[in-house]
């Protein structure tokens with residue numbers, strides 16, 4: 001059984017003070033929730049505060065990105081060892097906003113994934129097609145290519161903790177959510193591609209999250225699909241009540 005993971009991507013929102021105010025309201029709302037794992041990916045300046053404030057709770061925190069090297073002359077970057085040093089356990093890799101605005105390539109995502117696995121950081125690797133590629137009938141080709149590149153050189157034995165997030169670019173922050181059937185079909189493509197590279201046992205155990213305009217009122221229908229193992233939530237995770245509602249509704253499918 002794949003335990004669902006419901007994760008918040010806070011993007012470039014929330015100062016440390018705002019993050020702690022969120023947690024004060026949010027943690028009591030979800031403290032009895034055991035049906036899924038809960039994770040928050042705050043901005044780097046809030047990450048240490050969120051990690052400390054969630055210690056001993058059922059919520060964990062991770063970084064929105066990292067470099068693949070441990071140190072070096074890379075202004076603005078944070079390394080895997082630096083994340084480890086603040087007890088960070090998770091990292092988002094290859095989010096489409098990083099691919100678009102920070103020019104992250106598939107090869108860089110692959111290097112980052114290898115570094116995350118070397119450092120026992122639980123990676124969430126984001127993949128997804130643009131609207132243009134979907135309309136050109138290239139969704140499957142894009143997903144298979146992104147997964148093949150991300151997993152290049154990775155062995156099945158080390159895949160235990162890897163999480164994939166299917167995030168169609170056209171659904172992120174737009175209010176245009178993929179239909180549950182569209183998402184399920186994309187997840188099945190991703191799982192088949194993972195199986196090709198890492199073997200069936202690894203693919204069957206791997207959690208694949210859906211991300212893109214998830215809201216309290218659409219999460220249950222998405223989660224009712226057999227291939228959907230959780231959600232990566234942007235906008236609707238910024239308010240404690242809304243994110244808690246998503247978590248509770250995700251298990252009513």
Ligand code: PEP
Nearest residue numbers: 172173211212213234235
């Ligand atoms: C995201 O940023 O990963 C995301 C899914 O955003 P939103 O929920 O706002 O579409």
